[in-house]
Amino acid sequence: MLNAYNLWLDKKNIDPSKKPKLREFVYNVAYQLLEDFGEPTTNLKGRHPNPMPDRIIDAYSRHYPVNTEIVNGKRKPRDCYVCKHTTRRQKKRTRVVIICNECNIGLCIGYCFRDYHTLKNF
């Protein structure tokens, strides 16, 4: 750091009487490094230390659609739970071959799958 400091003073042709203290120089270099390569640590508080793309964070919830098991060469159909129990639209029976791997219930891919996992009353 001392070498860098002397080089820097040389390069900048700074009047020795006005030169910043080594400690100030070190602080400035450290600060500039932080600005170039990252954010000051205070801004990282409360944030995930290793941010993941959204699609990975979603997967963390472990609720994702999977196919039903194959029985006699065909995917075993299930009723969509949301279509069957919804209070927001006309109830209907929808046969699906997709279940939530975690909830183990049939769900239409799309609104039903989303609504089941995001709405208290679907």
Ligand SMILES: [Zn+2]
């Ligand atoms: Zn449905």
Ligand SMILES: [Zn+2]
């Ligand atoms: Zn689920």
